[in-house]
Amino acid sequence: MTPDLYRLFTMQSGMLTHQWKGLIYPNLTLGLIFCAIWYFLYRPVIYRFFGIQHDLDLNSLKRIFLFLVGTLLALILGIAIHLIWDGLTHSDFRTFVFKDVLATNIHLLGHPYPLHRLLQLGSSALALPFIVWMCVHYYQRYKQHWKVSKKIKFLAWFLLILSTVLGLFSFWDYARYIPHEVWHADTYYFTGRSINEFMQGWLSTFSLGCLLFLVLDRQQRMG
Known part of the structure; x- marks a missing residue:
């Protein structure tokens, strides 16, 4: 979601964040800022609210280094996947293949809908059950006993x-x-x-x- 976070702060469309040249800046920079906010602000509070016990165990320079490298790689991979997904589910400057096909209208319930719009919504909906399953599995594993x-x-x-x-x-x-x-x-x-x-x-x-x-x-x- 990092390429879309830019829109939370401005009325501009944020085209740079949806291009490959924006992978490092502003996307990676913005992702690191939100990671810091998550780990220092949201995570401690949300875990207290839900009763989750899962320490990061950052008790050595090696573990801190590996954690930072893992975070950087995860952000870069996530941003890249988002940009690829955008290129396959939008019919605009982000599209890199099948632009004419993606612009085709599909009729559902008597209304025309662009194929790329249906792909956006459909692929997002398909991912939701998996995300919910991951959250439930994580909670069951790390919930506190009191x-x-x-x-x-x-x-x-x-x-x-x-x-x-x-x-x-x-x-x-x-x-x-x-x-x-x-x-x-x-x-x-x-x-x-x-x-x-x-x-x-x-x-x-x-x-x-x-x-x-x-x-x-x-x-x-x-x-």
């Missing part, structure tokens, strides 16, 4: 609800200025922008909440 405290559960639900409410407000504040006719004329673009607006509000609230939780939960004071 119950998460009620105080932590309350804070987790409160932060989730608050983040969602403010994310929806951010979406509403964006969508209310767009006439229905304009939205209908380019549904794909405005739906994508709406998701970005929601995620901006959601992530901003969730990030501040995680930071506050880490302050309150020093030395696991929350139980």
Whole structure:
């Protein structure tokens, strides 16, 4: 998802992030920044919320070095796969093969849909069950043997609800200025922008909440 993260911070299309010349910068740089945010902010809080115990065991220079190299390789591989996927599921500057075929309209339920759009949505949907299975398997393997405290559960639900409410407000504040006719004329673009607006509000609230939780939960004071 690294090539798409750029859109969280700007209204621009971020064409460079979807080209091979943007593999190292800005994609790899942006990926490393989000990895740092994950490991230092989101991971400790989310693991406390779900009751997961899985230490990174970075207790030596060798393990730290291997961890950093593994992270770099994983990011580069993930970005490359994303760019290849874009080239096979879009009919624009990202396409490198079958552009005419991808632009072909397929009729479903009486409505025409571009083949590349169906490939985008279909391949994304096919990956979801596998991702869910991985998450469930990981949780079953590393979940702690004692119950998460009620105080932590309350804070987790409160932060989730608050983040969602403010994310929806951010979406509403964006969508209310767009006439229905304009939205209908380019549904794909405005739906994508709406998701970005929601995620901006959601992530901003969730990030501040995680930071506050880490302050309150020093030395696991929350139980």
